[in-house]
Amino acid sequence: MADGAAGFAAVQPHLRNRLTSLFGHRVADDRCPFVANLYRHPTEAEFSGALAFLETHFTFVTLDAVVAHFRDGRPLPDYPLFLSFDDGFRNAVERIAPVLRAAGVPATFFLTEGAVDNRDLFYGLRRSYLIDRLGSQSGSHAAGLRDALQTVSVHTHEGRRTVDAAACVLEIDWQAVLAAERPFLSREEGRSLREMGFGLGAHGVTHRRLAELDDAARTREVAASVAFMRDAFGLDRVAFAFPHGDRGVDARWMAERLAADPHLSLFFGTGGYAPSGRFMVHRVALDRSLEDDGPFDIAALIAGAFSRAAAKYGIHTQSTG
Numbered sequence: 001m002a003d004g005a006a007g008f009a010a011v012q013p014h015l016r017n018r019l020t021s022l023f024g025h026r027v028a029d030d031r032c033p034f035v036a037n038l039y040r041h042p043t044e045a046e047f048s049g050a051l052a053f054l055e056t057h058f059t060f061v062t063l064d065a066v067v068a069h070f071r072d073g074r075p076l077p078d079y080p081l082f083l084s085f086d087d088g089f090r091n092a093v094e095r096i097a098p099v100l101r102a103a104g105v106p107a108t109f110f111l112t113e114g115a116v117d118n119r120d121l122f123y124g125l126r127r128s129y130l131i132d133r134l135g136s137q138s139g140s141h142a143a144g145l146r147d148a149l150q151t152v153s154v155h156t157h158e159g160r161r162t163v164d165a166a167a168c169v170l171e172i173d174w175q176a177v178l179a180a181e182r183p184f185l186s187r188e189e190g191r192s193l194r195e196m197g198f199g200l201g202a203h204g205v206t207h208r209r210l211a212e213l214d215d216a217a218r219t220r221e222v223a224a225s226v227a228f229m230r231d232a233f234g235l236d237r238v239a240f241a242f243p244h245g246d247r248g249v250d251a252r253w254m255a256e257r258l259a260a261d262p263h264l265s266l267f268f269g270t271g272g273y274a275p276s277g278r279f280m281v282h283r284v285a286l287d288r289s290l291e292d293d294g295p296f297d298i299a300a301l302i303a304g305a306f307s308r309a310a311a312k313y314g315i316h317t318q319s320t321g
């Protein structure tokens, strides 16, 4: 923590009346082929260390408190912190929930409909898995395919076709992979998170980036995702976290959706400490890029994210007071 301590001390006063919102995906010591080529997530020791730091410096708040604050103007405690995890990995019930429960820390899990019960594997995770498989093969053909996968974007038709072509060459049956590996939690496991007191939210049906879709398709994706979460987990109002972030999605569309759908409570994005408001709460990523192989330092991570936003938006733009 030493490196980040000074940076954190400098930004700490600004976090008293401003929500700090963090999101991750997995907390694990083992290497997961579905994400190993996408990002670096905290190990169990790193997460426990981060949690101890956060408990010292912040007050954890629930999803309900965050919604009540941004939609209805209810106050939040000083140094509020909202913790969330996206995608619905089985890791959430096996590793994350037990640690949070033992510490008495609330958190929210945003689930993708297609992932629940291991019915579908999103393209980003397919890409990582294929890169892993190709890594163990020699020959120029494998190397060429691996290079192609490493450079494509799964947000384009062409990129998804490349992923499909590589899976075909490697004779990958995704349903068999899902059945064998079970990377995601089941509906029952999702319900158990709710019974343990954790918040649940929506994270799309297909995990497509919503900026790729036109307004009508985007509206359908969010409505279907919210309907699924209500039906599967008995939620009344559902918060929605944008898969792959909110960049490119019009704020006016968000405002219209929230006004039109009484069961949709709030959007969550990935803009770090970008100003949050009545429609959108931004979050800071716990995961790091693959190139960042230094020690995990939560104090430095928060200080860095706040400093970037302060430079971009101005430091006194917004508060929860």
Ligand SMILES: [Zn+2]
Residues within 6 Å of the ligand: 086, 087, 203, 207, 243, 244
């Ligand atoms: Zn996601």
